[in-house]
Amino acid sequence: MVGQGPSWDVVADIQLLLQFHFMQNAFLAGTLVALLAGATGYFVVLRGQSFVAHMLSQVGFPGAAAGVLLHVSPVLGLITFCVAAAVGIGWLGRDVEAGNRAESAAVGSILAFSLGLGLLFFRLYAGSAQGIYAFLFGSILGIADRDVLLTFAIAAAGLAVLVWMGRPLVFASVDPDVAAARGVPVRLVSIGFLVILALAVAITVQIVGTLLIFALLVAPGASALQLTARPGLGFVLSIVLALAFTWVGLALAYFSDFPVGFFVTSLAFGAYVVIRAPKTLPVRTRAVYA
Amino acid sequence: MPSALKLDRAAVRIGGGLVWSDVDLEVEQGEFVAILGPNGAGKSTLLKALLGLVPLSHGSVLVFGHPVRRGNDDVGYLPQRRRFDPDLRIRATDLVRLGLDGGRWGVPLPSAAKRRRVAQMIELVGATGYQDRAIGELSGGEQQRVLIAQALVSGARMLMLDEPLESLDLSNQQAISELIRGICERQGVTVLLVAHDVNPILPFIDRVVYVAGGHVLSGQPRDVIRTETLTRLYGAPVEVLHTGDGRLVVVGQYEPVSHHAIDH
Numbered sequence: 001m002v003g004q005g006p007s008w009d010v011v012a013d014i015q016l017l018l019q020f021h022f023m024q025n026a027f028l029a030g031t032l033v034a035l036l037a038g039a040t041g042y043f044v045v046l047r048g049q050s051f052v053a054h055m056l057s058q059v060g061f062p063g064a065a066a067g068v069l070l071h072v073s074p075v076l077g078l079i080t081f082c083v084a085a086a087v088g089i090g091w092l093g094r095d096v097e098a099g100n101r102a103e104s105a106a107v108g109s110i111l112a113f114s115l116g117l118g119l120l121f122f123r124l125y126a127g128s129a130q131g132i133y134a135f136l137f138g139s140i141l142g143i144a145d146r147d148v149l150l151t152f153a154i155a156a157a158g159l160a161v162l163v164w165m166g167r168p169l170v171f172a173s174v175d176p177d178v179a180a181a182r183g184v185p186v187r188l189v190s191i192g193f194l195v196i197l198a199l200a201v202a203i204t205v206q207i208v209g210t211l212l213i214f215a216l217l218v219a220p221g222a223s224a225l226q227l228t229a230r231p232g233l234g235f236v237l238s239i240v241l242a243l244a245f246t247w248v249g250l251a252l253a254y255f256s257d258f259p260v261g262f263f264v265t266s267l268a269f270g271a272y273v274v275i276r277a278p279k280t281l282p283v284r285t286r287a288v289y290a
Numbered sequence: 291m292p293s294a295l296k297l298d299r300a301a302v303r304i305g306g307g308l309v310w311s312d313v314d315l316e317v318e319q320g321e322f323v324a325i326l327g328p329n330g331a332g333k334s335t336l337l338k339a340l341l342g343l344v345p346l347s348h349g350s351v352l353v354f355g356h357p358v359r360r361g362n363d364d365v366g367y368l369p370q371r372r373r374f375d376p377d378l379r380i381r382a383t384d385l386v387r388l389g390l391d392g393g394r395w396g397v398p399l400p401s402a403a404k405r406r407r408v409a410q411m412i413e414l415v416g417a418t419g420y421q422d423r424a425i426g427e428l429s430g431g432e433q434q435r436v437l438i439a440q441a442l443v444s445g446a447r448m449l450m451l452d453e454p455l456e457s458l459d460l461s462n463q464q465a466i467s468e469l470i471r472g473i474c475e476r477q478g479v480t481v482l483l484v485a486h487d488v489n490p491i492l493p494f495i496d497r498v499v500y501v502a503g504g505h506v507l508s509g510q511p512r513d514v515i516r517t518e519t520l521t522r523l524y525g526a527p528v529e530v531l532h533t534g535d536g537r538l539v540v541v542g543q544y545e546p547v548s549h550h551a552i553d554h
């Protein structure tokens with residue numbers, strides 16, 4: 001990708017990283033996405049909704065394809081489809097989220113259909129595999145200026161709403177019955193969160209693609225919750241981890257010519273394993289770590 | 291002083307069927323009330339109606355003289371459940387704090403007064419030793435103590451506890467019952483406690499409310515806790531024994547038997 005390799009001079013390395021416009025866009029969009037994905041991911045894991053995150057990313061496929069087909073930004077198509085799906089799931093209730101058997105069969109069918117629909121849309125467009133590849137694995141290095149703007153708007157709004165509804169959201173997540181009795185509109189909070197999740201999914205897919213979304217939307221939250229049981233700290237930690245995975249992943253990709261998605265997912269997975277491993281070991285061995 | 295609770299010809303309908311109807315009930319402030327009845331009779335529904343979680347289809351209910359509403363600081367609720375997910379990663383103290391301001395929107399700011407209030411409740415229920423541990427890691431008895439602190443923290447004058455002794459071992463049942471009795475007596479908190487096994491709370495109760503066959507009736511423990519009454523109530527043989535030291539013990543097969551349970 002570049003002629004010069006990294007040195008031990010960090011300032012020079014950063015200058016090197018940011019010398020091209022596409023890398024500036026990549027870092028900017030990556031940072032924005034990591035902020036919202038990390039913040040949302042904390043709640044995804046707290047609420048046990050990884051399955052929904054995965055599902056929304058799949059539903060986005062025909063959305064992105066439709067965006068390409070209609071000559072608007074794929075991100076717009078993604079957002080439309082993801083938000084519509086989130087509202088739908090919200091109305092159906094918690095059964096779907098919990099991966100209830102009958103419901104997950106229904107969701108599975110919808111997933112398969114939406115993937116088929118996406119394939120059709122891409123075929124209608126030009127039959128190019130390029131777009132599909134970008135959607136499945138992310139295309140952070142090809143982010144346009146207007147996408148950065150849209151990403152900024154979504155990340156800022158999503159983060160602000162998440163912080164604003166933080167307490168009722170935590171309450172409704174860990175103890176919905178008491179939360180309802182205490183006056184929290186649990187259903188509304190749940191749907192509101194799904195919409196933010198849908199937006200987070202839509203912009204995260206740009207970076208790591210639908211297949212690798214776990215890396216930014218679930219892994220940081222999972223690691224943060226392993227590290228601390230304090231809600232405020234866990235929330236911040238999840239964001240910090242998502243930022244770190246994105247920045248380091250981008251830098252490694254830039255200097256090595258391997259895909260960004262590979263590095264981001266490896267970092268996310270590696271961190272989770274390192275954090276989780278001591279807890280999975282038998283109690284006797286655990287003392288060594290402590 | 292208004293009654294803690296006053297139901298007037300109240301009825302609840304869920305999915306077209308009457309759960310119970312024509313309920314007249316009055317509970318005085320500071321009373322310890324046991325709510326008994328077979329599974330599916332509508333005990334949980336009764337508490338939910340008192341909390342405003344389930345609407346009345348008929349009649350009226352007043353709590354401390356006011357119509358019910360969600361988010362009433364006068365009322366603390368502990369819903370029926372088994373246990374928190376062992377993987378739930380939130381500290382006991384955070385859970386108690388949610389009872390204080392978990393319903394508030396906006397950026398959470400640190401508050402020394404709220405922290406003190408939470409610490410005070412945690413101390414009251416004897417949970418100080420594990421307040422910083424994740425709730426999922428705690429034992430059933432420890433979780434119940436934390437939840438009682440959560441129910442009280444808003445300044446509740448009435449506790450609605452739905453089977454809080456279920457799935458606890460005997461010594462924990464005893465300890466939690468004693469704790470609730472102490473809160474009732476020392477803080478003057480009215481307690482409504484749904485119980486499946488009445489024995490752990492038998493020595494404390496001021497009044498028994500029993501829910502069965504679409505009716506809700508209330509009476510003095512000495513009138514209700516009798517072999518004939520309970521046998522009729524549960525639709526199964528139940529015997530009330532008098533022990534040598536003057537206590538009552540309820541024995542028998544009062545396992546969940548009701549027309550609802552059989553329907554399904």
Ligand SMILES: Nc1ncnc2c1ncn2[C@@H]1O[C@H](COP(=O)(O)OP(=O)(O)O)[C@@H](O)[C@H]1O
Nearest residue numbers: 304305309328329330331332333334335336550
């Ligand atoms: N959400 C609900 N949907 C349909 N039926 C319900 C619901 N909640 C309770 N019921 C019905 O109302 C009746 C009373 O239930 P509940 O109050 O939970 O009984 P209990 O607590 O005494 O075991 C039962 O027949 C139950 O089937």
Ligand SMILES: [Mg+2]
Nearest residue numbers: 333334335370
């Ligand atoms: Mg019940």
